[in-house]
Amino acid sequence: MSLILWLIIAYVIGSIPFGLVVAKSLCGIDPRTDGSRNIGATNVARLCGMKFGIAALVLDIAKGLVPVLMASAWIESNLGLSLVVLAAILGHAFSCFLRFKGGKAVATTVGAFLAVSFWGTLLSAAMCLAVVGLSGHVSMGSLTLALALPVFMLITGNVAFVPVALVVMVLLFWRHRENIRRLARGEENPWTKPKA
Secondary structure, eight states: OOHHHHHHHHHHHHHOOHHHHHIIIIIOOOTTSSTTOOOSHHHHHHHHOHHHHHHHHHHHHHHHHHHHHHHHTTOOOHHHHHHHHHHHHHHHHTBTTTTTBOOOOHHHHHHHHHTTOHHHHHHHHHHHHHHHHHHSOHHHHHHHHHHHHHHHHHHTTOGGGHHHHHHHHHHHHHHTHHHHHHHHHTOOOOTTSOOO
16 A cells, blocks of 8 residues: 555544544533533543543544554555654644544544554653643643653654654644643643633
């Protein structure tokens, strides 16, 4: 299969808005119009309950993990795999099913990078969870993950994936720009409380 086909597959799978599907089908709530108005697992958990948030989280991780794992059986170049990683993440952030709008792509980022660097991603995710636990802010944990990924790609010997990790770091910071502003003003709510 050609790289272009895998890029399309990864993008389309990444575009599936699982948070929206879970919230609307199981809770009757549209997360785009309530809470923080985000389709991600955090907002789904706030609006529908933890078990629904976890379901959205697992599905969002899977939609990054599965296409990259599948592509890795066909694509030998690290550059090609890096592009597939990026395609899956961009699918979540700019979903073709939501008029090219989407979520902040953190869970999908975790899934996509797990497929190419298990330990580097696991260590980055551990740092993310530690910061969330200490600060109470998922946004701070997400930004920590973004910063940690290129560092742990390097430390764990996955140097070929440092460039895509840097690109994703910039994307995640841009997707969290409003959160960064609220954090700077001391107005960011903890993860258990929706944005006012």
